[in-house]
Amino acid sequence: MPPRQSPAQKLAAKLLLGGEWAPVTNKIGFVKRPVDQAAVEWRKWVQRSNFQTRDGIGVTEHQGTLTELLSKLLPLGYGTRWLLLETANPEWTAVVENTTGDAHFQYVLRHHLSEVRKIPTIEVQDEPKNMKRLPDEMARGRWGGRNLTVYDEAGFRRSLSLYHSEPWKFHHGGEPYDFEDVEQYSAPRALDCFPHETLVHICRNLGLDPFEEDFYVPNGRAFIVELLHDGKRSGGKKYTLAEARAGHDDISVPAVDDPVIGNALYPSGSGNPNPDAIFPSTGFESYARPTPWDRAVKEFEECLKRYSSYPVRASFSDGLEDLGIIALPSLSSGGTGSTDISVMASATLLESPLAIREYTAAFMILQWRQADDSSAFRSFYPNRKQMAVIRRIYKEQGLYPFDAGSNEVYFNLAVDKMIRSVTELRLTKELVDWEASQPAPSTAEAAARANRSCAWDIRMHIQEREDEIWNPELDDRA
Incomplete structure (x- = not known):
């Protein structure tokens, strides 16, 4: 008799490649452009993004099976490398990232491609919850979650989110599509509001089949867009897939905090050392449409700078009020190992008295560990x-x-x-x-x-x- 499967194992079996390439495939982005055009759009974004390297941006076309192409992302967790995959729907290109956890390309999809370039995008995320608490060491596993976010030519269109907040919670926003069963969203249990099958149903009606292997690379084509580093500046930790999965997607072994094999296999930090083309970094340029709050954003950014030991950036978000949030910070490390803090601000905050903005700025910054280790x-x-x-x-x-x-x-x-x-x-x-x-x-x-x-x-x-x-x-x- 086969061993009994956990809910996480049952869900993983329904995901792309049976979940074997998690965490890379836990979140997949889709850009409504053929793969050649999508690669150009993505490269142009990287050139003007806050990911900057002196060696520039490399673009390389690859041929192979889905698994072979995913291996081009290795090593995981170092720098930033994106794989753009042709799909069976020639209107759409899939994007995945060389991540050891949650991919961070939603900003590109939502703000640059959708808001500025008017290109429809879709984010699909389905991650099994396999968190295991241990008596004498840190817990292992991932909290799990399921998300779908759609932007069309006019901007935000639809979102559904199931997230673990002890207990599970479900939220949806935007206008439901005609093919959705909206009554399902009122189910007593949050897990029943947005099961995996509902995510598949909605995606298929949008022209996507994100969890089926044969949906990807029907002609074996893909592009890698990556930050380039010479061997002397590749000091970040580099993980093999097994090292990245250890303790998280694969909880049967301890987590790998200091990878050994990945560092040995990829001393230069890249599995693609000779890109087809190299493009220079052109300096950061914020991709944002003008708003009535642009001046207030700059003033709020000055408030943030007073409390940060890292570079900071403020931006306006018109969706935070719907979530009951006046400001939302995030900390990121670029390919060079540099750290910066970004804060999205709501109109409510930007229109508030100076004392409100000042205290909020301090709170947004000082919740992170600073460069002086405070x-x-x-x-x-x-x-x-x-x-x-x-x-x-x-x-x-x-x-x-x-x-x-x-x-x-x-x-x-x-x-x-x-x-x-x-x-x-x-x-x-x-x-x-x-x-x-x-x-x-x-x-x-x-x-x-x-x-x-x-x-x-x-x-x-x-x-x-x-x-x-x-x-x-x-x-x-x-």
């Missing part, structure tokens, strides 16, 4: 004794149990404390009154985020009583 998590995340005091204060205010995840509550308080330790900023009544004056959430997703446990009023109350929490009797950190 870290809110390491310096101020509360221990168990401190957590008990925080819970007591929340109980006194009638706010316990938390209406948000406890980790989110404690982390927000740690960042607040970090801000007070390195700046002159404080949470004030002005900030609290502004937050209270905001209109009621307009979407279910925004309403779900509007919790009092992380609101500025309770955090200001914690600030006023911080000596009860961050003191030598409870915390022996230096």
